[in-house]
Amino acid sequence: MRIFLILLWLIPISAGAQDNSIRLAIPDPLLETGFMDYLLPRFSLKSAIRVDRVPVGAPADLVLTREPAGQVVFIGADAQWYLDTQIDSPTAMRFADWLTSDAGGRAITGFQPQGDTIFLLPQPDAPVVVRVPINPALAAKGGDLSLDHCGRCHVVSDANRMKGIGSTPSFALIRTFSDWDTRFQTFYVLKPHPAFTQITDVTDPFDPARPSPIVPLHITAEDLDAIIAFVATIAPADLGAPMQSQ
Numbered sequence: 001m002r003i004f005l006i007l008l009w010l011i012p013i014s015a016g017a018q019d020n021s022i023r024l025a026i027p028d029p030l031l032e033t034g035f036m037d038y039l040l041p042r043f044s045l046k047s048a049i050r051v052d053r054v055p056v057g058a059p060a061d062l063v064l065t066r067e068p069a070g071q072v073v074f075i076g077a078d079a080q081w082y083l084d085t086q087i088d089s090p091t092a093m094r095f096a097d098w099l100t101s102d103a104g105g106r107a108i109t110g111f112q113p114q115g116d117t118i119f120l121l122p123q124p125d126a127p128v129v130v131r132v133p134i135n136p137a138l139a140a141k142g143g144d145l146s147l148d149h150c151g152r153c154h155v156v157s158d159a160n161r162m163k164g165i166g167s168t169p170s171f172a173l174i175r176t177f178s179d180w181d182t183r184f185q186t187f188y189v190l191k192p193h194p195a196f197t198q199i200t201d202v203t204d205p206f207d208p209a210r211p212s213p214i215v216p217l218h219i220t221a222e223d224l225d226a227i228i229a230f231v232a233t234i235a236p237a238d239l240g241a242p243m244q245s246q
């Protein structure tokens with residue numbers, strides 16, 4: 001009986017200790033503004049979640065960074081600041097949700113050490129940046145594969161600028177879509193590709209009654225990963241205005 005009582009006390013305490021803090025990596029220039037001393041206690045007060053500040057590079061649940069990753073959360077001190085979630089825990093999500101809520105917005109613009117607002121809110125639909133880690137060797141291989149397999153129709157880079165088919169969108173153009181990576185991951189089911197494309201172990205063989213009308217395109221899933229790594233390095237075409245999705 002006594003043991004049972006002790007366990008009852010221990011379990012909620014240890015679970016609570018883990019659930020009620022997050023590690024937030026904060027770059028020095030942001031710490032120096034004093035903004036975090038103003039902002040973080042306001043979140044902790046509302047949520048009862050403690051925020052442990054850790055240096056950039058240390059293990060963290062969330063990172064405030066100038067590098068485009070995640071979501072722009074505020075603008076000021078000569079930068080756009082992104083909140084990049086490293087660990088999808090409920091407490092990390094709470095912080096992200098709070099920071100982008102009306103209450104979080106009021107806390108951000110309420111920081112006025114000398115009577116002036118220092119940090120502004122991003123525009124309402126600032127884009128969420130898809131972070132694709134760039135692996136230079138893979139991207140270089142993907143560049144060659146793109147020229148070999150896609151370059152007869154698509155302009156993939158300057159290397160085949162004059163060789164693509166004019167009516168076929170260039171890779172730089174497709175790169176302007178916010179969901180460009182989904183389009184590349186699924187290109188083999190998007191028209192016109194299914195009629196002539198085979199991905200090893202992924203697509204079914206061509207129907208013998210409807211063979212490929214042109215020289216077939218045959219790559220592996222690894223080849224496609226390399227192509228996507230290459231496309232991630234392409235600067236989106238500058239269209240002057242954002243592309244409308246079809």
Ligand code: HEC
Pocket residue numbers: 146149150151152153154167168169174183184187190191192193214217219227
């Ligand atoms: C035989 C010509 C041809 C080849 C080869 C080809 N494509 Fe395409 N691709 C097209 C055409 C045409 C379109 C435009 C389709 C449209 O606008 O409906 C297109 C569109 C796309 C799109 C955009 C799809 C969408 O719906 O947004 C992606 C992504 C794409 N191609 C990837 C590739 C990749 C990757 C390769 C090489 C592995 C490749 N394509 C090879 C002709 C080709």
